[in-house]
Amino acid sequence: MALLFCRTDDQSRKFPLPPQTDGGDFSEMPLLFYRTDDQNGTFPPLRSIAVVAGASILAFFLYKRVYRRKKKKKEVVETSTLPVVSQHQYVQHRHGLTGITMDKSVEFSYEELAIATDDFSLNNKIGQGGFGSVYYAELRGEKAAIKKMDMQASKEFLSELKVLTNVHHLNLVRLIGYCVGGSLFLVYEYIENGNLSQHLHSSRRDPLPWSTRVNIALDSARGLEYIHEYTVPVYIHCDIKPANILIDKNFRGKVADFGLTKLTEYGTASLNSSLADFGLARVTIYGSDLLYTNPMGTFGYASPEYTQYGKISPKIDVYAFGVVLFELISGKEAVGLVASFRNVLSLPDPGEYLHKLVDPRLGDDYPFDSVCKLVELANACTQEDPQLRPSMRSIVVALVSLSSSTEDWDFGSFYENSWSSPSNFWKRMLMKPHVNW
Structure with missing residues (x-):
């Protein structure tokens, strides 16, 4: 027990606590003092x-x-959007994302981006995509395009961030930096002439000359060839379409938008580990392909094996690229385009009808033999059987030949299997004297 004292200015009074039940001595117990100015000595x-x-x-x-x-x-x-990045170090993300190497200089503050875009005003808005809006800005002396994404798009954000920090090529759009602040931001190099879809389908743009179309196809093929053939792991874009092919000031093509990109490695365990880094579903090995449980992409460009069975391989990019080639030829939208060309190719005399499929904005200013070659290449790319489609490496070789217009094509080389033969269309067209190969 303790004794409680209430001290006033002139006196001290003791207020004993209730006595101990055992009658113990109070002399050694501590005292608790409470000071007050109450002159009456009353105790709270x-x-x-x-x-x-x-x-x-x-x-x-x-x-x-x-x-x-x-x-x-x-x-x-914070942990569901972006890992903490330190200069020249690997990131250890709480959800398993590892292997991103970035310089600290590529991290922008929200305030810097807001100032550069006039608080993301409509005057600076230059595009709208599936995962967010795109704004023009000038940052640190460089023209830039800023993609603003919602927090719900964190998986796509991390996927694109990981790909573009590991993969660098002239024909892939360059990532400058990123920001996390209320929303997710990716900062790219600014590509002056918009995307291929705008040039093919908008009446406000001048029609692209035929030679420019072939060069853009070659540039895009080189970008895809790089991620298919020369990176470890191999990346699969999964959303190739004209809207994701950007056109620079020299009218050269760059592949963009890697938000749906998948990657492949040897072995199911390592593959699923890598897919988990992207926040993607697990896959299983099926022959030489991968089975993905949640296929995504754009209607009209997705290959049959991807939409029906979820099979992933580089050949799904080849199929989509073939659809893009048909669009370059015709200027028409993708939906139903493969069937339109197939119907023409099945006719007894397809050459006459091919003229009607060529983009009317070109007038007569195109070499018909070049059109026929590109039609055959697009047809090879869009075969229903992925094993019959060429690789991007073979496509690049074919387009280099077409752009130079000095070499004949070996049509059988378009196909992956040596036993595949050219289509009946080419057997007929090769016999026509007006086609100069």
């Missing part, structure tokens, strides 16, 4: 002190609980 009730102390303790615990909840929520947002 112990009940009041207990209430104040209890309320203080309760307030403290409530504050700690709210603080911890806010802190946990903040950590969830």
Whole structure:
């Protein structure tokens, strides 16, 4: 027990606590002093002190609980969007994302991006994609395009960030940096002439000359060849279409938008580990292909084996690229385009009808033999059987030959299997004297 003293300005009075039940000695017990200016010597009730102390303790615990909840929520947002990046170091992401190497200089603040885009005004908006809006800006002396994405697109954000920090090529759009602040931001090099879809399908753009179309096809093929053949692991774009092929000031093509990119490695365990890094579903090995449980892409460009069975291989990019070639030839939208060309190729005399499929904005300013070659290449790319489609490496070789217009093509080399033969269309066309090969 203790004795409680209440001290006033002129006296001290003792208020004994309740006596011990065992009658013990109070002489060695500590004293608790409470100072007051109350001249009457009245002592505040112990009940009041207990209430104040209890309320203080309760307030403290409530504050700690709210603080911890806010802190946990903040950590969830941060860890589900972007790993912490330090200069020249590998990232260890809480959800397993590893292997991103970036220089600290590529991290932008939200304030810097907001100032550069006039607070993301409509005047600076230059595009709208499936995962966000794109704004023009000038950052640190360089023209840039800023893609603003919602937090719900964090998987696509991380996928594109990982690909473009590991893969660099002249015909792939270059990533400058990123930002996380309320939304997710990716900062790219600015490509002056928009995308291929705008040039093919918008009446506000001048028609692309035939030679330019062939060069854009070659540039895009080289970008895809690089991610298919020369990177480890191999990347599969999964969303090739004109809107994702950008045109620079020299009218050369660059492949963009890697938000749906998949990757392949040897062995199911290592593959699933890598797909988990992207936040993607697990896959299983099926022959030489991969089975993906949640196919995504754009209607009209997705290959049959991808849409029906979820099979992933570089050949799904080849199929989509073939559809793009048909669009370059015709200027028409993708849906139903493969069937239109197939119907013409099945006719007894397809050459006459091919003229009608060529983009009317070209007039007569195109070499028909070049058109026929590109039609055959597109037809090879869009074969229903992926094993009959050429590789991107073979496509690049064919397009180099077409762009130079000095070499004949070996049509059988378009196909992966040596036993595949050219289509009946070419057997007929090769016999026509007006076609100069």
